[in-house]
Amino acid sequence: METRACTKAHFDEIVEVIDRWWGGPISTFAHPIFFYELGDAALVAVEDGQMIGFLLGFIAHQPVKTGYVHLVGIHPDFRRRGVGRLLYAKFTEASERAQCVRMKAITTLGNEGSRSFHIATGWQEEEIDDYAGPGRRRIVFTKDLGVRN
Numbered sequence: 235m236e237t238r239a240c241t242k243a244h245f246d247e248i249v250e251v252i253d254r255w256w257g258g259p260i261s262t263f264a265h266p267i268f269f270y271e272l273g274d275a276a277l278v279a280v281e282d283g284q285m286i287g288f289l290l291g292f293i294a295h296q297p298v299k300t301g302y303v304h305l306v307g308i309h310p311d312f313r314r315r316g317v318g319r320l321l322y323a324k325f326t327e328a329s330e331r332a333q334c335v336r337m338k339a340i341t342t343l344g345n346e347g348s349r350s351f352h353i354a355t356g357w358q359e360e361e362i363d364d365y366a367g368p369g370r371r372r373i374v375f376t377k378d379l380g381v382r383n
């Protein structure tokens with residue numbers, strides 16, 4: 235298994251598989267902006283030529299420089315094999331090189347897989363009632379990095 239920069243062919247594949255990998259309609263989250271405009275932090279995990287996971291992120295500049303994980307998906311047949319851990323590690327390394335002071339991600343209530351993954355990999359969580367608008371509660375994950383701007 236290795237990670238690579240996401241190509242247009244990978245992005246096309248992500249759009250095709252994402253609803254299946256997530257078990258529900260989520261393809262609008264794979265907005266082209268995360269490939270065309272913010273794609274420095276778009277990574278895929280590949281094994282034997284097959285894409286088995288992806289991470290779409292970007293560097294945010296406020297309120298502090300942050301490596302933001304927008305969307306992650308691992309092929310259902312390849313979960314619990316460290317693919318998510320590897321993609322997060324690579325993006326965290328890139329964020330550290332970019333002088334980020336923390337990492338951030340969000341998830342919806344009820345996504346216990348995501349919650350367990352973030353807790354197991356050392357993130358702090360906070361539940362915020364109206365994070366995504368009135369009545370739209372989210373779990374916000376953060377992880378401090380050991381660098382200072």
Ligand SMILES: CC(C)(COP(=O)(O)OP(=O)(O)OC[C@H]1O[C@@H](n2cnc3c(N)ncnc32)[C@H](O)[C@@H]1OP(=O)(O)O)[C@@H](O)C(=O)NCCC(=O)NCCS
Binds near residue numbers: 256307312316347
């Ligand atoms: C959440 C997700 C990204 C995890 O990816 P993964 O490659 O399976 O995770 P890893 O194998 O790297 O797991 C690392 C650790 O996290 C924890 N973990 C991961 N998934 C878990 C789950 N479903 N239940 C409980 N713990 C879990 C475990 O402690 C695991 O270590 P272990 O397998 O040695 O016990 C993957 O399940 C996924 O794509 N889910 C659907 C989409 C999604 O929810 N994306 C994230 C939204 S923010």
